[in-house]
Amino acid sequence: xxxxxxxxxxxxxxxxxxxxxxxxxxxxxxxxxxxxxxxxxxxxxxxxxxxxxxxxxxxxxxxxxxxxxxxxxxxxxxxxxxxxxxxxxxxxxxxxxxxxxxxxxxxxxxxxxxxxxxxxxxxxxxxxxxxxxxxxxxxxxxxxxxxxxxxxxxxxxxxxxxxxxxxxxxxxxxxxxxxxxxxxxxxxxxxxxxxxxxxxxxxxxxxxxxxxxxxxxxxxxxxxxxxxxxxxxxxxxxxxxxxxxxxxxxxxxxxxxxxxxxxxxxxxxxxxxxxxxxxxxxxxxxxxxxxxxxxxxxxxxxxxxxxxxxxxxxxxxxxxxxxxxxxxxxxxxxxxxxxxxxxxxxxxxxxxxxxxxxxxxxxxxxxxxxxxxxxxxxxxxxxx
Amino acid sequence: xxxxxxxxxxxxxxxxxxxxxxxxxxxxxxxxxxxxxxxxxxxxxxxxxxxxxxxxxxxxxxxxxxxxxxxxxxxxxxxxxxxxxxxxxxxxxxxxxxxxxxxxxxxxxxxxxxxxxxxxxxxxxxxxxxxxxxxxxxxxxxxxxxxxxxxxxxxxxxxxxxxxxxxxxxxxxxxxxxxxxxxxxxxxxxxxxxxxxxxxxxxxxxxxxxxxxxxxxxxxxxxxxxxxxxxxxxxxxxxxxxxxxxxxxxxxxxxxxxxxxxxxxxxxxxxxxxxxxxxxxxxxxxxxxxxxxxxxxxxxxxxxxxxxxxxxxxxxxxxxxxxxxxxxxxxxxxxxxxxxxxxxxxxxxxxxxxxxxxxxxxxxxxxxxxxxxxxxxxxxxxxx
Numbered sequence: 001x002x003x004x005x006x007x008x009x010x011x012x013x014x015x016x017x018x019x020x021x022x023x024x025x026x027x028x029x030x031x032x033x034x035x036x037x038x039x040x041x042x043x044x045x046x047x048x049x050x051x052x053x054x055x056x057x058x059x060x061x062x063x064x065x066x067x068x069x070x071x072x073x074x075x076x077x078x079x080x081x082x083x084x085x086x087x088x089x090x091x092x093x094x095x096x097x098x099x100x101x102x103x104x105x106x107x108x109x110x111x112x113x114x115x116x117x118x119x120x121x122x123x124x125x126x127x128x129x130x131x132x133x134x135x136x137x138x139x140x141x142x143x144x145x146x147x148x149x150x151x152x153x154x155x156x157x158x159x160x161x162x163x164x165x166x167x168x169x170x171x172x173x174x175x176x177x178x179x180x181x182x183x184x185x186x187x188x189x190x191x192x193x194x195x196x197x198x199x200x201x202x203x204x205x206x207x208x209x210x211x212x213x214x215x216x217x218x219x220x221x222x223x224x225x226x227x228x229x230x231x232x233x234x235x236x237x238x239x240x241x242x243x244x245x246x247x248x249x250x251x252x253x254x255x256x257x258x259x260x261x262x263x264x265x266x267x268x269x270x271x272x273x274x275x276x277x278x279x280x281x282x283x284x285x286x287x288x289x290x291x292x293x294x295x296x297x298x299x300x301x302x303x304x305x306x307x308x309x310x311x312x313x314x315x316x317x318x319x320x321x322x323x324x325x326x327x328x329x330x331x332x333x334x335x336x337x338x339x340x341x342x343x344x345x346x347x348x349x350x351x352x353x354x355x356x357x358x359x360x361x362x363x364x365x366x367x368x369x370x371x372x373x374x375x376x377x378x379x380x381x382x383x384x
Numbered sequence: 385x386x387x388x389x390x391x392x393x394x395x396x397x398x399x400x401x402x403x404x405x406x407x408x409x410x411x412x413x414x415x416x417x418x419x420x421x422x423x424x425x426x427x428x429x430x431x432x433x434x435x436x437x438x439x440x441x442x443x444x445x446x447x448x449x450x451x452x453x454x455x456x457x458x459x460x461x462x463x464x465x466x467x468x469x470x471x472x473x474x475x476x477x478x479x480x481x482x483x484x485x486x487x488x489x490x491x492x493x494x495x496x497x498x499x500x501x502x503x504x505x506x507x508x509x510x511x512x513x514x515x516x517x518x519x520x521x522x523x524x525x526x527x528x529x530x531x532x533x534x535x536x537x538x539x540x541x542x543x544x545x546x547x548x549x550x551x552x553x554x555x556x557x558x559x560x561x562x563x564x565x566x567x568x569x570x571x572x573x574x575x576x577x578x579x580x581x582x583x584x585x586x587x588x589x590x591x592x593x594x595x596x597x598x599x600x601x602x603x604x605x606x607x608x609x610x611x612x613x614x615x616x617x618x619x620x621x622x623x624x625x626x627x628x629x630x631x632x633x634x635x636x637x638x639x640x641x642x643x644x645x646x647x648x649x650x651x652x653x654x655x656x657x658x659x660x661x662x663x664x665x666x667x668x669x670x671x672x673x674x675x676x677x678x679x680x681x682x683x684x685x686x687x688x689x690x691x692x693x694x695x696x697x698x699x700x701x702x703x704x705x706x707x708x709x710x711x712x713x714x715x716x717x718x719x720x721x722x723x724x725x726x727x728x729x730x731x732x733x734x735x736x737x738x739x740x741x742x743x744x745x746x747x748x749x750x751x752x753x754x755x756x757x758x759x760x761x762x763x764x765x766x767x768x
Contacts, residue, residue: 029614044480045478045480046478046479047432047433047479048431049431094429094431096428096429096485097485098482098485099483099485101480101481101482101483101497102495102614103612103614104492104495104497104605104606104614104615105606106490106497108488111486111488113485113488113490116612117612118612120611128609128611129603129606129607129608129609129611130609131534131609133525134524134525134534134536135524136522136523136524136525137522137523137524138520138521138522138523139520139521139522140518140519140520140521140546141517141518141520150515152518162524162641163641219513221488222488222513223513224513225512225513225514227504227512227513228487228489228500228501228502230413230487231488257546257547
């Protein structure tokens with residue numbers, strides 16, 4: 001019988017692949033990152049009239065035309081090397097967006113998928129998996145009695161957490177509108193950034209807690225009892241107090257399920273856009289909880305139509321918060337962010353009162369590239 | 385200043401969405417699952433000559449033509465309702481495979497992405513997230529001194545694990561060629577199946593350990609220090625003894641990091657295809673370790689060219705294994721699987737020796753639909 005097995009083995013193993021993969025892929029390399037960091041993109045479309053490329057490495061997210069070559073293989077090579085960074089792109093084929101079928105690496109932002117690639121070096125290395133000690137990433141569920149929901153939450157624990165008896169500081173990292181408890185892990189590369197900064201000795205080992213800031217959601221799209229629905233921006237905006245009011249449920253869950261240093265000196269909170277708004281209001285609402293606060297392109301846009309105790313007497317609460325001398329109040333924003341002016345105004349308010357803060361101004365606007373940069377700037381100064 | 389904030393809030397929030405999502409999506413619903421479980425697929429392609437649909441709900445994975453309607457919107461509705469199941473599909477646009485840009489839910493198999501959807505009811509409910517108690521899923525890294533690598537591993541812990549002091553049985557669940565430590569979670573819906581079976585009282589709470597069975601890999605594509613490379617089937621086949629030889633590293637890691645019932649009566653091992661081959665050989669190599677063994681479409685194909693002690697004296701080792709009376713030796717395969725005959729031969733060997741086993745024969749062949757089914761059949765009989 002053994003002979004029967006052997007006789008058929010090689011042929012069958014090859015066949016197994018075909019059957020298992022269901023549909024074969026194309027034998028095309030795209031994107032191809034050359035030694036000098038120029039990049040070639042390829043798209044097979046023999047019947048297309050026009051194939052274009054759009055990506056966040058192009059000025060103002062313009063599109064460029066690919067050139068049709070042999071057998072309908074369209075191609076474009078960047079004229080200049082790209083700087084180290086994580087980039088997003090998609091093709092536009094006869095006017096319709098298409099992902100690159102030769103690149104399995106995608107990020108989702110709301111209902112939009114785009115391909116990604118990384119140019120190594122500099123921050124590109126921080127966003128990559130390297131041969132360093134790795135933390136663990138857990139998706140689990142916690143009870144929020146305040147919201148009346150059991151909710152999904154994403155938690156990074158640093159290398160060595162499971163085997164030590166040490167207690168760790170905790171960094172609460174909040175997403176923006178359209179995001180969820182997956183956003184900082186996928187678009188934000190939080191695991192890679194933390195692993196790498198800790199390995200380089202630039203960040204203290206810490207627990208990072210990524211919540212879902214949409215008060216009506218159990219979990220990210222596809223991860224809740226709503227099934228595999230098409231996400232949209234139509235969620236009720238959680239800028240009406242419920243995120244801030246329910247946040248103690250999260251802190252309580254973390255402090256009772258992890259070995260935390262459960263005090264102000266060892267808690268940080270930061271968020272992007274809507275999450276920056278949340279970080280602002282949560283930190284002032286609970287002025288004894290967070291010694292480190294980060295506002296990343298914060299949507300400092302309270303809505304007068306909202307009646308929540310959370311947004312009452314902002315000035316009075318800020319006064320209390322700053323009287324308690326948080327060790328770091330960090331504001332980062334890009335020069336072309338549409339939220340630039342509200343952040344200027346907010347900084348003026350802090351300046352007028354003499355409240356100290358650290359300010360980081362980047363190029364460009366309201367984009368994940370900036371939020372990854374802010375994360376790499378913010379994390380190294382925590383808990384020191 | 386508050387007025388400035390308020391005046392601009394609504395307009396800016398809308399703008400934020402556009403900027404954050406980088407590229408907008410289409411306003412098309414696809415797939416649309418109707419009340420009677422027929423399904424409509426839609427694809428916008430005004431310039432296409434032919435748009436087809438391929439999917440595992442079509443006979444023998446044929447393709448069907450979509451019909452072009454108004455403004456280049458192509459459409460196809462299944463003539464009959466689909467049975468409850470998780471289905472995969474893709475479009476073929478003028479001969480080229482394209483994912484559905486209106487469906488963000490994708491599974492990767494090697495280098496191939498396909499869209500998925502679920503028809504609820506029956507097994508479709510088992511594969512869905514429901515309002516039940518949820519376990520936790522952790523991606524972490526362990527040392528394999530035998531392979532000389534630090535490697536990624538995926539671990540499911542059942543609801544209540546973190547808050548109990550109870551010890552749990554452990555189920556080691558292995559993937560096939562082309563798979564990795566992500567395969568059973570994504571293609572296999574393991575988390576949903578375990579959560580749901582445990583909630584229904586049909587499965588005992590257990591830890592499920594999903595390893596990477598490719599001995600040369602640190603981790604799944606994109607999750608290792610190799611970067612965002614294009615995966616292929618060109619990995620050296622791990623059917624040369626290294627997986628089996630290094631498996632004690634995994635068991636040791638699990639038993640020293642989790643509250644396990646570290647004995648034969650509380651350990652199960654199963655795998656699909658190459659993983660079934662691994663489960664067969666690991667369970668006979670360590671006959672005191674596993675009381676439950678599952679071979680799912682097992683690649684019972686030892687290669688005569690391979691010299692490893694693992695594959696020596698198979699009959700003698702099976703004799704020892706069965707003398708120790710494992711509580712369950714489970715074999716599942718599909719009627720059209722290309723590995724059907726080797727499994728017939730293997731069962732004949734067991735029959736001839738009088739070794740007891742449970743046999744489950746399904747329709748169809750070497751496909752994930754079957755492996756999910758086998759999982760739902762196997763898990764309820766474990767540790768009882």
